[in-house]
Amino acid sequence: MMFKTDKQTLTDLNVLDWNSASLLRFFDHTLTLGGRDQLYNYLMHPLTTIEEIVERQETIAYLSTVNVSKLFDKYMMVDLERYLNKPAAPSVKNRTSYFLDTISFNFFSLSAQREQLLVRQSVREIAMLFTALQDIVAEAKSSGKAVGLLRIYADFFSANASVFDKEEMRQVGRGKSWRLTTHKYNYLFRGKRRPQVQELFNMIYTLDALTAVAKMWNEGGLCFPRVNTNDTAAALLRIEGLYNLALDNPVKNDIHIPSAQNIWFLTGANMTGKSTLLKSIGICIHLAHVGFPVPAQSMETILFKGLMTSINLLDNIGSGYSHFYAEVMRLKTMGEIMTVDNPVVIMLDEIFKGTNYQDAYEATLNFINSISGIESSLFFVSTHITDLGEIVGMDSCVALKHLETKADPKQGAIFTYKLLDGIATEKLGMWFLNRESVFETFRAVQPRKSSS
Known part of the structure; x- marks a missing residue:
């Protein structure tokens, strides 16, 4: 089972762009390329169980208390990947035959010397990483803090204790080993124990990614959300002190959505912050299911099966879709997903803005009626059509915001960006046009001479 999201949603929430x-x-x-790739992968694929989310949260929290930076070296890991991905060890029956093969080449040639240097350095660095990570995991285990992924890593080292001699590996890692010992581990690392070495690398990349997250959590302003099951949740979503990470001086808001009122009808004039608020809520829900800390003072949410948004939806010239038809197809996709996966979160910003006012009015009303009564899922609908407020507000499932x-x-006009109950009554379109003297600018244009 996968958490349902898509490219449009990740773009709307600005999750993976490099801006x-x-x-x-x-x-x-992150300090390694593999760590950055792992971080990207985490953000792209939210988790689907509470156990997985808690496990990741616990790992990040523990990593915020220890210094594991000695494990991460961008250029060292690049060289080690090159070493490990060289042609596999020769197909020989034992280590002795392999050692004889390696010295059968011209030992004094430049290429042979480079090869031996790469082997000695790589074997030493892999042994160093192995013992260093093993010590970190052992310390966590002895103190009763081998939580999350660290517990899995402890099992890895226990399973391989008979394969890699810890004290011998420690001497290799310090560069204090005989040449035969180096060849022994070169044979193991690039031969039948290659999967364990690759797993070690993956563990390093994972810790690099999670340590980067732990660093931001240490700086403050973030919290780990509590994820509940539908049976234990007092509310579908509760966020205290929600704010947007992209703003220098963000205004904080509190969000509380009980299960009996799971449709938000959000109104407000242009520039009041509707889109930013929706994005902020969406980001918290996404990060909560990734197992990362969120920008809020506290947060509780149920476990959702998906998050779909329509905030910065564009027309599709290639497919011949107008903006309105793109909205129609987007809604259809969301509905089809909900027939399979539920509960999910649906966010619609300025719904049906691609058509005329009357069509938008009727379509919005019909949409609200069609989703009313769907339990556990969350619906956020922002619109300029404030005239609908009195009608939809009669539905007990709808919260007017x-x-x-x-x-x-x-x-x-002064925008406070504070969330309030009720319907917005301000109409600022003409005020903005008059303030900027738009009509006067056109009236000042010299009239064309009439053609004779």
């Missing part, structure tokens, strides 16, 4: 405001850039303090705007005689 400065993306989640990937925020958490990417808006973002506050204050009027000031000198400054005009």
Whole structure:
């Protein structure tokens, strides 16, 4: 089973882009290329069980208390990957035959010397990584903190205790071993124990990615959410002190969505922050299911099976889709997913803005009616069609929300970005047009001479 999301949603929430405001850039303090790849993979594939989420949270929390940076070296790992991916060890029956094969070449040639240097350095570094990580896991285990992935890593080292002699590996890692010992481990690392070495590398990359997340958690402002089952949850979603990571001075809001009122009807004029609020909530839900800390003071959520958004939806010229038809097809896709997976989170920003007002009014009303009564899933619908508020507000499943705007005689409209109950009543379109003297600008254009 996979958590249902897609490229549109990841783009809307700015999860994986390489711009400065993306989640990937925020958490990417990795020191290895493999660690960065692992971080990308984590953000792209949310988890599907509470046990997996808790396990990752526990690992990150523990890594925030220890220093494991000595395990991570970008250039060392590149060289080790090159070493491990060289042609596999010759097909020989034993280590002695392999050793004889390796010295049968011209020992004094430049290529042979380079090969021997790579082998000695790589064997030493792999042994060093093995023992260093083994010591970290052993320390966590002895202190009763071998939680999450560290517990799995402890099992890995226990299973391989008879294969790799710890003290001998420690001497190899320090560069204090005989040449025959180096050849022994070169034979093992690139031969039948190659899978264990690759697993060691993967463990290093995983710890690099999670340590990068732990670093951001240590800086404050983030919390680990509690993920509940539907049976134990007092609410579908509760977030205290929610804010947006991309803003320098974000306004914080509290979100509380009980199971009996799982449809948000969000109104507000342009620039009041509706899209930003939806993105902030979506980011918290996504990160919660990734097992990462979220930008909030506290958070509780049920375990969802998917998150689908339509915030920055574009038309599709290649497919011949207008913006409205792209909205139609997007909604159809969401509905088809919900027939298979439920509960999910659906976010729709400025729904049906690709058609005329009357069509948008009727379509929005019909959509609200069609989703009313669907239990456990969450629906966020933002719109400019405030006239619908009185009608949809009669539905007990619908919560009316808006973002506050204050009027000031000198400054005009002041956006507080605070979430309030009810329907927005401000109509600021004409105010903006008049403030910027748009109509006067056109009136100032010299009239064309009439043709004779």
